[in-house]
């Protein structure tokens with residue numbers, strides 16, 4: 034069997050927020066959908082929205098007078114990125130059989146770069162090999178990315194569309210949803226006021242009027258992104274070993290426009306945490322500004338290479354999204370929506386909610402946001418949830434173009450894209466939220482935290498003093514137990530034996546544990562900036578694994 038070649042493109046997952054691609058693999062796989070004869074090369078400019086939330090031209094959503102543009106139930110059926118209803122091309126049985134066979138044979142030698150069966154551009158037996166057409170090659174890449182990111186689903190067997198969510202208008206409907214998150218204008222609220230009203234009390238809000246003048250408002254349309262970054266590979270998920278799966282933007286552009294894929298229940302989602310480090314995508318950095326409330330970014334003192342991943346471009350079609358999670362290391366997030374609409378559900382920290390509450394086993398959750406919103410979210414509005422269990426109802430919000438969601442640390446949140454969305458998000462630690470972030474970092478990333486503290490002693494002696502005064506042992510910091518304190522288990526793997534009492538790390542750990550396994554196994558990382566961080570995480574875990582007695586409660590899934 035061909036050994037895995039680790040390249041910059043197939044390097045281990047470079048982000049530790051939960052991503053749709055951190056998915057559990059359970060079953061065998063089959064392969065991709067039939068190659069499509071033609072992809073509708075529609076103009077995608079229409080999905081570009083102005084800051085005020087107006088669609089430029091007819092789009093998948095009709096902008097309302099307020100510019101909300103939330104899709105009505107009628108409009109919720111599958112559309113391509115230009116919003117036109119589409120027809121699903123029938124799969125041919127022969128092709129499916131061929132693909133299934135192909136997949137069985139080739140998938141073992143795949144790399145994680147959206148490429149099955151090595152880098153061959155050929156098809157056919159020894160004789161009669163022919164070069165794939167660009168479209169076939171694109172299809173092949175997409176199928177491979179699908180198989181890599183969700184190996185439990187058969188592509189040719191139609192399992193990416195098995196729920197039929199694309200046909201159910203309710204899935205993308207925002208009818209009857211609350212509007213529970215306070216909106217503030219960056220024009221009215223000073224940084225000091227923001228700290229007092231939102232950061233200190235750990236309250237989420239939606240910030241308006243903070244994205245004016247961003248080039249991203251103009252430049253981050255599918256067509257313009259394809260023109261500039263068509264050949265750049267963006268991360269669309271992780272494979273079962275935690276390796277990033279990447280697709281060229283050209284291919285993603287095809288993916289979101291091709292009827293064969295457009296009805297995927299939970300489509301591929303660009304969630305790329307290395308865009309700012311890679312030459313090919315770095316120019317995106319100059320298209321937006323960090324909003325005034327988040328200029329203070331204390332992790333920068335840990336050093337650009339050592340700090341945990343902190344900025345992502347996030348681009349996805351309707352029904353893509355992020356299933357319920359808490360951001361890692363007690364960081365807070367801002368998420369700026371350039372175009373489209375994101376539905377959010379948020380649950381406060383300190384309400385006693387744990388992973389088994391929000392992601393119970395046995396109700397058919399598959400790690401996908403859309404499934405979570407279908408199966409779990411409604412339960413969190415029911416009587417059993419509030420009256421029997423005493424949990425808080427979700428806080429709902431539909432985020433519009435030009436709005437920035439602020440999610441303070443510790444809040445559980447899930448996001449569903451209601452149409453084609455383009456966003457940028459960053460995670461920060463600020464002075465007001467420093468103490469808990471320090472405790473979490475010290476426990477989860479001891480070496481990085483030591484370096485961080487060294488730098489803080491010079492740059493921010495006040496915070497270094499706060500850090501010195503923090504309790505950090507489990508018994509001293511009651512209620513802050515994290516799954517990261519176990520070196521042999523992620524919460525994904527252990528939740529049935531030990532509930533997570535603190536949500537931080539809950540999902541981030543899944544990827545870290547994959548890395549752990551990889552590096553313990555002697556893998557070699559490619560030269561991607563950020564790998565150092567990941568390697569260190571793995572090394573730290575390894576050291577702890579060696580120094581700490583294994584917890585009998587925890588088990589490894591694999």
Ligand SMILES: O=C(O)CCC(=O)C(=O)O
Nearest residue numbers: 050347354355360448458
């Ligand atoms: O926009 C999204 O899909 C998810 C945002 C989020 O939760 C995150 O960035 O942590």
Ligand SMILES: [Fe+2]
Nearest residue numbers: 359360366446
């Ligand atoms: Fe998040």
